[in-house]
Amino acid sequence: MKTLLCLAVLVSVVASFALPQLKSGSVSCLMCEVAVRAAENPTDREAHTVENKFNAECKKEFGSIPFIEKDCEKYGDSKIDPIINELEGGTAPQDVCKKLKEC
Numbered sequence: 666m667k668t669l670l671c672l673a674v675l676v677s678v679v680a681s682f683a684l685p686q687l688k689s690g691s692v693s694c695l696m697c698e699v700a701v702r703a704a705e706n707p708t709d710r711e712a713h714t715v716e717n718k719f720n721a722e723c724k725k726e727f728g729s730i731p732f733i734e735k736d737c738e739k740y741g742d743s744k745i746d747p748i749i750n751e752l753e754g755g756t757a758p759q760d761v762c763k764k765l766k767e768c
Contacts, residue, residue, distance in 0.1 A: 692727070696740045697767035699723050700748050701758050710749050716741045 703719040704710055723737035730736075744765070751761045762768040 692730075692736075693740070694762060694768035695726070696723060696737070697744065697748070697762035697765065699726055700741065700744060701752070701761050704745070704749050704752055705758050707752075710753065712745055712749060715749060716745050719745060 699722050700715075700719045703722055704715045709715065709718070719741045720737050723741070724734055727733040727737065744767075747765055748761055751764060752758065756764055
């Protein structure tokens with residue numbers, strides 16, 4: 666039992682140091698791609714609808730990463746509107762994340 670507890674603490678500590686480093690690159694790029702997929706349908710581009718869809722997809726996609734729920738919510742709060750604006754402005758879905766410098 667002590668071994669499992671120590672292992673869980675070790676994983677949490679390592680994840681807390683590794684996640685911010687990954688977030689600046691690959692994780693934020695992947696989150697952006699999930700957000701673009703959530704906002705692709707022009708009929709469902711209301712911010713709250715896209716944000717709810719993004720949060721569900723983000724948690725599903727990154728559920729194995731500890732504490733990801735808060736990161737999904739923070740990303741959605743700050744990035745959904747710019748993503749929707751890019752899509753409504755005519756930017757192709759595959760180019761949105763590059764244009765916003767997320768990938």
